[in-house]
Amino acid sequence: MSDDLPLTAEDVAEIAAILEHSGFRELDLSTRRFRLRVAKGDGAQDGLTQEWQWAGASGEIAADVAGVQADPAAICSPLPGTFYRSPQPGAPPFVNAGDTVGEETVIGIIETMKLMNPVHAGRSGTIAEIFITDGTLVTKGQALVRLA
Structure with a gap:
């Protein structure tokens, strides 16, 4: 895998959706430029949690990709x-x-x-x-x- 792999927020959301519907519990992907960890929730929360860590970044960004409540119709x-x-x-x-x-x-x-x-x-x-x-x-x- 190339260390220059372009990875957008949309790519991460697609990876999370595939993981959510798979038999796997988590995915951990690392390159020299970034680390992406996507894991299924423990039941305490719905959906998946993603952690992104970019090289040189000051910390991790967590994003909840659980579904959004919408109009019941x-x-x-x-x-x-x-x-x-x-x-x-x-x-x-x-x-x-x-x-x-x-x-x-x-x-x-x-x-x-x-x-x-x-x-x-x-x-x-x-x-x-x-x-x-x-x-x-x-x-x-x-x-x-x-x-x-």
Whole structure:
């Protein structure tokens, strides 16, 4: 691994999301320029905690990537990544405002680390509003659509 590996906050969020859904408890990555430790919580808190330590930095920065509380009628992103409203470019979107959805209805896809993850509605209702445009970067817990 190159010591000049560019690592953005988005990369760290994607790593955290993958770790959260894996069987591993933590990841510790070190180079001459930085150290990244991502570990699953101990049950006392939700989500993952990340510690970043950059060479020459005065300390560590901790970031909580637990989901954000949203409108109860909202369907939120289960992980960070790029949200797509349709299965492929030029295809009709999975859902539009006014569409009726069931628990298993796919409302979009989130691309994370080159993996396409379908987002299911999770409950029945009618799409009242779509908050995210196609190809937009989203964070875990960000509202994607709102049901009526």
